[in-house]
Amino acid sequence: MPGVISRLYRGDIDIDFVGKRRTWYGLSAFLMTVSILGLLLHGLNLGVEFRGGSVFDFARTPGSSIEQVRQTVAEAGHNQVIVQQAGPNWRVTTESLKAEEVTKIQQAVAQKYGVPESQVSSQVIGATWGGEVSQKAWIGLAVFMIAIMLYLSVAFEWRMALAAIVALVHDLVITAGVYAWSDFEVTPATMLGFLTILGYSLYDAVVVFDMIKEVTGKLGTGAKMTYTQAANNALSHTLIRSLNTSLVAILPVAAILFIGTTLLGAGTLKDLSLALFVGMVVGTYSSLCVATPILVTLKEREPKWQALAKRVHAKEVSTAKAARTVKEPVSAGSQGTTPADDKRKKR
Amino acid sequence: MLIIAMGATVALQKAFVPKFGLDLAGGTTVTLSPVLANGKTPSQESLDRAVTIIRQRVNGTGISDAQVAKSNDNIVIQIPGAGRDEALKLVSTTAELRMRQVLAVAAAKAPPVQPSTAAPAPSGSAAASPAASPGVASTAKASAAPSGNATPAGRALSKALTAPTPEPSETKRARTSGGRAAKASPSASASAAPSSSAAPEDAGDPLAGQDTSGIDQALLTEFRTIDCSAKNRGQGALDDPNKQIVACSDDGSARYILDKAAVQGTEISGAQAGTDPTTGEWIVQVNFKSKGATQFADITRRITSLPAPRNQLANVLDGVVIVAPTIEEAIPGGSARISGSFTQVTATDLADQLKYGALPLKFKQSSVVSVSSTLGQDQLRGGLISGAIGLIIVMLYLLLYYRGLGLIGMASLCVAAIVTFLTVDVLSHNAGFRLSLPHIIGLVVSIGITADSFIVYFERIRDEIKEGRRTLRSAVEVAWRRARRTILVADAVMFIAAVVLYFLAVGDVAGFAFAMGLTTLMDVVVVFLFTKPLMSLVARMRFFAKGHKLSGLDAERMGRTGRAEQTLQEA
Numbered sequence: 037m038p039g040v041i042s043r044l045y046r047g048d049i050d051i052d053f054v055g056k057r058r059t060w061y062g063l064s065a066f067l068m069t070v071s072i073l074g075l076l077l078h079g080l081n082l083g084v085e086f087r088g089g090s091v092f093d094f095a096r097t098p099g100s101s102i103e104q105v106r107q108t109v110a111e112a113g114h115n116q117v118i119v120q121q122a123g124p125n126w127r128v129t130t131e132s133l134k135a136e137e138v139t140k141i142q143q144a145v146a147q148k149y150g151v152p153e154s155q156v157s158s159q160v161i162g163a164t165w166g167g168e169v170s171q172k173a174w175i176g177l178a179v180f181m182i183a184i185m186l187y188l189s190v191a192f193e194w195r196m197a198l199a200a201i202v203a204l205v206h207d208l209v210i211t212a213g214v215y216a217w218s219d220f221e222v223t224p225a226t227m228l229g230f231l232t233i234l235g236y237s238l239y240d241a242v243v244v245f246d247m248i249k250e251v252t253g254k255l256g257t258g259a260k261m262t263y264t265q266a267a268n269n270a271l272s273h274t275l276i277r278s279l280n281t282s283l284v285a286i287l288p289v290a291a292i293l294f295i296g297t298t299l300l301g302a303g304t305l306k307d308l309s310l311a312l313f314v315g316m317v318v319g320t321y322s323s324l325c326v327a328t329p330i331l332v333t334l335k336e337r338e339p340k341w342q343a344l345a346k347r348v349h350a351k352e353v354s355t356a357k358a359a360r361t362v363k364e365p366v367s368a369g370s371q372g373t374t375p376a377d378d379k380r381k382k383r
Numbered sequence: 384m385l386i387i388a389m390g391a392t393v394a395l396q397k398a399f400v401p402k403f404g405l406d407l408a409g410g411t412t413v414t415l416s417p418v419l420a421n422g423k424t425p426s427q428e429s430l431d432r433a434v435t436i437i438r439q440r441v442n443g444t445g446i447s448d449a450q451v452a453k454s455n456d457n458i459v460i461q462i463p464g465a466g467r468d469e470a471l472k473l474v475s476t477t478a479e480l481r482m483r484q485v486l487a488v489a490a491a492k493a494p495p496v497q498p499s500t501a502a503p504a505p506s507g508s509a510a511a512s513p514a515a516s517p518g519v520a521s522t523a524k525a526s527a528a529p530s531g532n533a534t535p536a537g538r539a540l541s542k543a544l545t546a547p548t549p550e551p552s553e554t555k556r557a558r559t560s561g562g563r564a565a566k567a568s569p570s571a572s573a574s575a576a577p578s579s580s581a582a583p584e585d586a587g588d589p590l591a592g593q594d595t596s597g598i599d600q601a602l603l604t605e606f607r608t609i610d611c612s613a614k615n616r617g618q619g620a621l622d623d624p625n626k627q628i629v630a631c632s633d634d635g636s637a638r639y640i641l642d643k644a645a646v647q648g649t650e651i652s653g654a655q656a657g658t659d660p661t662t663g664e665w666i667v668q669v670n671f672k673s674k675g676a677t678q679f680a681d682i683t684r685r686i687t688s689l690p691a692p693r694n695q696l697a698n699v700l701d702g703v704v705i706v707a708p709t710i711e712e713a714i715p716g717g718s719a720r721i722s723g724s725f726t727q728v729t730a731t732d733l734a735d736q737l738k739y740g741a742l743p744l745k746f747k748q749s750s751v752v753s754v755s756s757t758l759g760q761d762q763l764r765g766g767l768i769s770g771a772i773g774l775i776i777v778m779l780y781l782l783l784y785y786r787g788l789g790l791i792g793m794a795s796l797c798v799a800a801i802v803t804f805l806t807v808d809v810l811s812h813n814a815g816f817r818l819s820l821p822h823i824i825g826l827v828v829s830i831g832i833t834a835d836s837f838i839v840y841f842e843r844i845r846d847e848i849k850e851g852r853r854t855l856r857s858a859v860e861v862a863w864r865r866a867r868r869t870i871l872v873a874d875a876v877m878f879i880a881a882v883v884l885y886f887l888a889v890g891d892v893a894g895f896a897f898a899m900g901l902t903t904l905m906d907v908v909v910v911f912l913f914t915k916p917l918m919s920l921v922a923r924m925r926f927f928a929k930g931h932k933l934s935g936l937d938a939e940r941m942g943r944t945g946r947a948e949q950t951l952q953e954a
């Protein structure tokens with residue numbers, strides 16, 4: 037194990053990501069199925085901002101703090117509680133409540149803060165993130181996808197665009213699945229977390245694709261590597277970058293998530309950081325194990341690369357027969373010429 | 384330089400802390416109750432519509448994250464910041480649609496300071512020959528390109544980011560301004576678009592050559608000085624139906640002097656969007672109640688023979704002109720048709736505006752209360768503490784992994800943080816940006832993006848050295864050329880995401896997208912103007928160039944020797 041770490045540290049590591057693509061596809065398909073099932077069977081736990089809720093108003097007594105009021109209401113059996121000072125009153129927003137639940141909260145508050153029960157007013161409030169806002173968000177998402185497809189098609193090619201988008205959808209579905217199964221509340225903050233994942237997941241894939249483009253662009257007809265091997269090579273090369281970047285991005289989020297869940301309980305911090313945390317982990321995985329394998333699968337159908345693959349395999353077989361076992365297919369291409377020369381070709 | 388400039392701005396404005404949003408700083412809650420005759424309850428449909436309209440109004444700038452919700456029969460609005468009177472006025476004004484004859488019109492461009500010295504054109508001489516006036520030539524069918532946007536096109540991008548741009552729906556309207564240059568008559572001869580399109584730039588006075596008879600002197604002065612390109616061009620103002628007024632077009636491209644209201648919006652019985660059966664183009668059909676039908680017939684009969692622009696009938700809503708079609712013939716019968724290059728969306732939009740006026744209900748403010756933040760102080764504190772802890776871990780990691788290079792990375796992060804903070808600060812004091820917790824988290828997350836840029840660069844440098852570049856200096860330069868493209872391509876993705884979300888979303892999302900786009904730009908700026916130059920500089924130092932153990936560029940770290948041996952064995 038220390039060997040692996042020090043090799044990783046030196047950036048000297050070859051993992052056959054693409055070769056194991058069936059494993060990854062299987063894993064991803066499994067995760068996606070579980071997530072979609074979660075969304076369908078269990079559904080998302082939408083917050084007050086989406087579904088509307090109940091608002092309580094009562095006079096502020098000396099010595100009561102926001103935290104105390106939040107706790108009092110939460111103890112009456114609810115977890116989506118927003119407490120605000122409004123003029124001389126407390127204003128408490130909760131999820132939609134039934135009549136008897138409303139009474140229960142009124143009693144709890146009256147008892148604890150010495151306000152007459154009749155003075156605790158309750159109202160039903162509509163969603164601040166109504167249909168209109170959500171609809172616009174969906175339109176925004178659709179336009180975003182199209183814009184990115186176009187951009188990546190121009191900057192790279194359509195296969196890369198497609199692979200990146202598939203990976204993106206993969207990330208979103210799995211993140212949403214985690215929310216569905218874990219029953220964490222979906223608030224506007226969560227939505228913003230999702231939106232960040234959009235950008236982040238693509239960003240990661242684009243950096244990897246850029247390297248793949250550079251490496252494979254140098255593969256001529258006489259090359260000694262197939263597209264698959266070259267792509268794998270590119271992936272290994274950006275692996276350190278991917279891991280370092282993800283780590284640097286995830287560490288602060290993990291810190292926020294940790295503090296958000298352990299010390300503060302429910303709240304914006306937890307909502308947002310959980311979405312980000314899950315999305316980033318899944319995003320790193322998918323840019324390595326989903327986006328690239330899909331790209332390779334698409335590319336290997338092209339006649340040009342098929343022909344190349346055939347040639348390389350033929351050569352490999354003959355070399356193998358010549359009694360020199362090729363240890364790693366990936367490094368196969370890097371042998372033969374002088375070291376400096378062939379490394380240039382790889383990158 | 385940039386930092387100094389922004390730092391100076393901050394110091395001058397004594398604005399050391401950015402303004403916070405609703406969740407962090409609290410704000411003002413306004414409860415609006417519908418006012419209905421004989422104690423009826425309003426329909427849920429009209430309440431929903433009012434919520435939508437108010438949401439559009441309060442989030443007009445797209446970056447201030449106000450909340451609007453229905454509460455029983457009331458509407459509850461939370462605006463960040465306490466006691467913001469102008470915002471309160473804006474949300475509760477019940478504007479109505481009014482039709483007014485156009486008396487004078489000009490492009491929106493504010494005149495090069497032309498105070499009262501420019502005497503109004505002699506009213507008698509009635510320079511009414513429209514062809515002579517550059518501003519109103521009816522031949523100006525150049526309406527195809529109405530000056531749509533008062534800002535120079537080149538600045539469009541920076542404007543989108545720095546200045547509060549109109550909210551999505553408004554942008555939509557602006558785009559169709561060509562289409563709104565429509566005619567209200569069934570006859571199809573597409574002539575004179577609102578003359579507003581051709582700006583009389585040579586003539587300093589926007590009124591040059593126009594007939595100013597019958598217009599109040601005060602209005603003429605106001606007309607000359609009104610700035611329609613400003614963010615607040617009078618939306619939400621209540622216009623007095625019995626007075627002449629000066630108003631801007633909805634998209635800010637033109638300004639008008641308008642006569643007293645000829646028809647009130649309450650006289651419109653309905654409006655719908657549809658397609659013309661013969662041409663198939665989108666039109667808006669407007670129907671009047673009986674009194675309105677008479678008034679409409681009268682006004683169209685009276686003005687149809689007048690020279691432009693006095694044959695235009697402006698529809699004023701919320702204090703701005705939403706459409707000012709040329710009337711080509713008297714329209715009796717209580718129904719009119721507006722055509723032009725509408726799309727389904729823009730036609731429906733206009734029909735809705737005509738139908739509902741502004742708010743479908745009349746409201747009174749039943750309470751105005753200032754509220755504290757929705758998050759407790761604990762959340763904010765927790766966020767800041769954990770963000771700081773995260774940052775420290777990241778810095779430690781960078782130092783441990785990249786050693787000397789890590790220092791450069793840390794410096795880049797610090798510079799990025801300072802630049803971002805200053806930008807947010809300047810924007811919040813000058814462009815209405817309000818920082819909320821999601822924004823802060825977004826900024827923390829962007830650490831990853833900033834870090835990625837130099838990580839990509841560092842890895843490239845290491846690659847170059849592994850490949851046997853002789854000197855660090857050449858490695859640094861070659862690696863930069865390769866890393867630069869990657870950084871730009873990847874940042875472009877983030878930026879597209881931010882721009883799309885900004886323009887297509889409302890409220891929270893728009894603000895968040897704004898923060899995201901901002902950090903992406905900052906990243907490019909920092910890596911180009913700071914990290915790279917610093918790296919070039921550092922490459923000349925012995926410590927790094929000789930590959931000192933702690934520089935992060937030593938032979939063992941690079942795996943150079945190991946690699947070489949390995950290759951030798953294999954070969």
